[in-house]
């Protein structure tokens with residue numbers, strides 16, 4: 001087994017997760033993990049950019065440096081906390097911060113910021129980033145990438161198993177016994193609930209669904225949200241803040257509705273968009289990872305909408321629900337470093353499996 005570090009900062013824009021894992025590609029053991037929230041000003045600038053805001057080349061470059069520095073700082077913190085020397089770590093897999101994801105059209109691209117030169121130079125460890133664009137160069141969506149990792153760590157069940165990651169966006173991985181893994185984004189995860197909660201309570205997210213548990217579902221708003229044409233598209237498909245943002249929500253809200261009812265309806269929408277996809281498969285086990293697994297309203301509604309499914313978190317199957325995505329990028333770094341493919345063409349739509357990412361040497 002070799003040591004790899006994985007760094008994830010996802011579409012929720014809540015902060016950075018970093019993990020240290022030991023892996024040989026087949027087995028993946030979590031050794032240590034740490035997290036840091038984004039400073040409020042950095043989060044606001046990232047939100048503005050993800051909302052299509054314009055910035056100068058100077059601001060762009062500075063943001064890339066600032067994020068690269070934040071990634072280097074969290075790796076140094078993880079090494080210190082875990083008593084690990086840089087020389088013991090084979091490589092870092094750094095997702096970077098998605099600021100725009102455009103998988104379709106004549107000029108598709110997916111852009112993640114965070115200078116990996118800085119990460120490599122400051123930590124003394126090989127840093128691998130830019131995992132999505134090789135897949136896109138081969139005609140794929142460049143996302144989701146975690147299904148290959150899900151298959152590796154939880155694809156060993158003899159019953160139907162679906163994993164759902166509920167981060168900013170929700171994505172599923174379908175692990176049917178004896179079949180190749182499938183996976184795709186299914187709609188917003190916590191993103192819309194976070195936006196509404198911040199607007200009405202000032203809190204960045206609805207902790208333990210305290211706000212959402214006070215309201216009632218509004219059926220006509222729910223129907224309007226579920227009518228979004230993207231939801232009915234066949235896979236491969238991926239999405240982000242470019243579609244499911246504040247403006248998307250504002251365009252669908254009625255003139256008057258109690259704020260708590262909107263919050264409850266957004267939780268119902270998120271759960272329904274997930275359940276509608278899961279229900280297309282023979283019943284089995286639905287395992288949740290990502291921050292949405294901590295939202296009791298979301299978990300309760302998923303269980304209610306999927307009465308024939310056993311709904312739990314990936315913790316029950318032995319993989320830490322909060323560490324999953326960062327672990328996936330540590331594993332992807334292992335794949336790249338050893339010249340192995342990281343994508344699943346059946347998931348992303350790429351023309352072939354490929355070695356993903358850009359390698360930055362520390363020397």
Ligand SMILES: Nc1ncnc2c1ncn2[C@@H]1O[C@H](COP(=O)(O)OP(=O)(O)OP(=O)(O)O)[C@@H](O)[C@H]1O
Nearest residue numbers: 010011012167168169190205207208290291294295
């Ligand atoms: N106790 C909790 N109650 C309710 N929601 C929670 C709780 N803890 C976390 N969350 C939700 O989880 C979100 C963070 O999830 P996560 O860290 O998986 O996102 P991410 O890394 O940005 O994901 P992705 O890359 O998949 O979009 C928060 O924004 C919040 O909405």
Ligand SMILES: CC(=O)N[C@H]1[C@@H]2OC[C@@H](O2)[C@@H](O)[C@@H]1O[C@H](C)C(=O)O
Nearest residue numbers: 011098101143144145146169171238
């Ligand atoms: C472009 C981008 O950053 N996409 C994220 C996002 O967050 C969840 C979902 O949308 C997924 O497609 C992806 O992240 C995970 C890590 C993935 O690639 O599997």
